[in-house]
Amino acid sequence: MSRIARRRLMQAAGLSAAGGLTGILASGQAPAYAQSTTVHWLKWNDFVPAADELLRKKLIPEAEKQLGIKITLETINANDLQARTTAGIQSKSGPDLIMAFNSNAQLYADSLADVSELCEAIGPAQGGYYQIAQGNSNDGKRWISVPYCIIGAEVAYRKSWFKQAGWDQFPKTWDEYRAAGKKLKAAGHPLGQTLGHTFGDAPTFAYPMMWSFGGKEVEADGKTVAVNSKETIESVKFMTAFWKDAFDEGGLAWDDTSNNRAMLSGTISATLNGASIYIETLRKPDTYRTEDDKPMKEDILHGRLPAGPGGQYAFHSAQSTMVMGYSKNQKAAIDFLRWFHTEGNYRQWFEIQKGFSCGPAAMWEKDKMWDIDPVMEPYRDAAKYGRVPGFAGRANQKAAEALTKYIIVDMYAKAVQGMPAEDSVKWAEGELKKIYAA
């Protein structure tokens, strides 16, 4: 067997490495595999796994074929999207498309590509974007992200327990809901709600509670902090009493998953959520059972957050897609979004969601998917009734900052932990003033 001398091996390795490198440098081009345009899309790990499967196995390959680009889909936990977005913007490298929750796109408005042309084509063609979608994705001057979908927030409740408490239908007002909750808690079935720092269920409850009593974050000018009002204080006082009367008081420490688990395990009788609780019971009817061993799916209905003296409101989690300003593939990224939001392509994704995600525009209310399951009916046009943080002004960077700092949520959380309502509202006013004055 011939032996290779160490020196000869080193020479060969050096020559081949140097030759390869010299070749690449001389050609002035990246190797062929790196030449085609690749769009890196970062989004949350969808609650509906079939939807991500559809993207990976069908829609993305089709888009790649038709657009002549390569698309890399990366999915992560929703809570981690902001860290990735910040790092991408700071280092001017990273995914070309990133999903934003709620009005987070406003936080990064200066670092995002203008997608006005695309949004102005999609919205009107699909019956017009909802106010929520527009509020989150438009900064008043231009469209900064492309509305993706809206995750309706409705109260999932146990039909049989509410009936036992004397409610054949879901309560229409906060007072009725409190009366029902008091009876249910006494019977060992409290209501469940988080007031923790969690992006979904906490703000989607706290903001509508404030609005429904007539409270508001700022005046219509979007600058003057107006939270410290008689109406807001009334809402905080109501919530404090409501919490003690009706809620599972461990909810202060809950995250977005805790109420799902509490509801699915029969610990609570109602909770504000997306449709994920009900859809999970549909997926695994043998797993989720009532205390008398019947499928829980047959005992869950949905209702809107009740009305207060100031009206009935909702804050639905909205998702949009940001085209990053640092991206060198903006055109390809926008082309892909245009392709994805084409009616026929988006419908495939929308229908597989089975109502967990509503379309961002009015046309999707009429989709035949909504006729399949009457339990999902309240989600059909839920997005119509939504407001965005920053009311009575429009959603902007300041409102988005206040949202990500959980100031309105903390205002309620502090009060239910014992701070007088006036003081907690005053605290929130001080925090909001710091943001809006900056």
Added chain:
Amino acid sequence: MVEGSRWRRWVSFYIPLTAFMVVLLFPFYWMIITSVRPDKELYRPWNAKNYNPFWTWNPTLEHIRMLLEETMFMTWLWNTMLIALASTIISLICGVFAGYALSRLRFRFAGMLGTGIFITYLVPQTLLFIPLADIIRDFHIGDTPWSLILTYPTFLIPFSTWLMMGYFKAIPKELEECARIDGATRWQAMIWIILPVAIPGILSAGIFAFTLSWNEFIYALVFLSSSEQKTVPVGIVSELVRGDVFFWGSLMAGALLGSIPVAVVYSFFVEHYVAGVTGSVKG
């Protein structure tokens, strides 16, 4: 053996030890039981008949199957091992030499430098990842193991240096001086006399560094994007949390299987590790 009357032994030793063991081992027990409990039991109403959260009569391997077959867990495990080992070795080499220099060599500002190094360890990673992202981009190492192998030492080296500084200070100078008198250079004295004595300290710094790298989350989340490049902590959270639903069984199975390598490392070096932490050097 604890001496004294029986009740004294129970009060001062057995009962506290039992309480300590229960607190320490309960999370592992919970991980094991959750990873083999069927979903039907995991989500059973607490007021249902025969509800027992601490045991199952119907164990299942479904969660472990899902973890191993439907995710890239084994790839993540391999990535984590590779990254943790490489960054630990780099950090130990730097930490040992820096610790030796700061504790043994007399130069201006040595004390301040030591404190400064420790302070850099206290800078939170949640702040550091932003400027580090710039560096990762400039070096074109994003989404490769190098992005972590080279950034983990930013917090591991200060930690190892500080730990080794303390350990070297506990080693009597006379050992080294004897070697020097016998004709050894400083380098030889360090390599042949001090480092063998410092093995427990090096091992404990290594174990700590390995554990910190193994568990690190934020850099791994930000600097890696492909599923096949991810580490265990990021991989299981990315794949097994979908929307607002946690796949508890598989998450616990992932946490359990992911902690085994660390437990193995600890068990191999436990005696040295204890000696290293307590700084016991026989002079």
